[in-house]
Amino acid sequence: MKRITLLRFCLLMLAAILVMPTDAAIRKRKVKERRNPDSLVVAMLSPEVPVSRKMNTSAFPVHINVTGRVVQIQSDHSQLLPIYNGNGVLYMTARLNKGKNWLGGLPRGRYFINNRPITIN
Numbered sequence: 001m002k003r004i005t006l007l008r009f010c011l012l013m014l015a016a017i018l019v020m021p022t023d024a025a026i027r028k029r030k031v032k033e034r035r036n037p038d039s040l041v042v043a044m045l046s047p048e049v050p051v052s053r054k055m056n057t058s059a060f061p062v063h064i065n066v067t068g069r070v071v072q073i074q075s076d077h078s079q080l081l082p083i084y085n086g087n088g089v090l091y092m093t094a095r096l097n098k099g100k101n102w103l104g105g106l107p108r109g110r111y112f113i114n115n116r117p118i119t120i121n
Contacts (some may be wrong), residue, residue, distance in 0.1 A: 056082045057114050062096070064113055069120055071103040071113070086110035 058081045063074040073081065075096045085091045086109055094103055111118045 055084050055088060055112060055115060058082075058096075062114055064116060064118065066118055066120070069104065069106065069108070071106065071118065071120075073101045073103060073113070075099070075101060081113065084112040086112075088112065 058075075059079050060075065060077040062081065065072045065074075073094070073096060075081075075098060077096075078098050079096050081094045081096050083091050083094060083103075083106075091111065094101070106120050108120050111120065
C-alpha cells in the first residue's frame with residue numbers, strides 16, 4: 001500500500017514539474033491560466049486518454065508581415081500572442097500593444113503565429 005501511495009505521489013510531482021511554465025523568464029507579468037488539475041493528471045497517468053496539443057491563437061485578429069528576419073504584427077488591441085516553433089511547441093509569448101509591433105531576434109526557422117506558418121530566413 002505504501003508503494004502505491006509513494007508511486008502516486010511521485011507521478012503527481014512529475015506532473016506538476018511538467019506543467020510549470022518554461023517561458024516565465026520572457027514574460028514580465030504572470031498570466032493566470034485556468035486548468036483543471038484533476039483532468040490533467042488523469043490524462044497524463046492514463047495511457048488510454050490522448051493528450052491534445054492544441055495551439056492557442058490570439059483573442060483578437062492580427063495582421064502579420066515578415067521582412068527579412070523581422071516580423072511586423074499589426075493589432076487593434078493590446079494582447080498576448082503565443083508563438084510556436086515548427087514542431088508546434090510553444091516558443092514564446094509576445095506582448096502586443098495596440099498598433100504596429102516589431103518582433104526581432106527570432107532564430108532562423110519555421111514558426112506558427114496565430115496558426116499561420118511563418119518562415120524566418
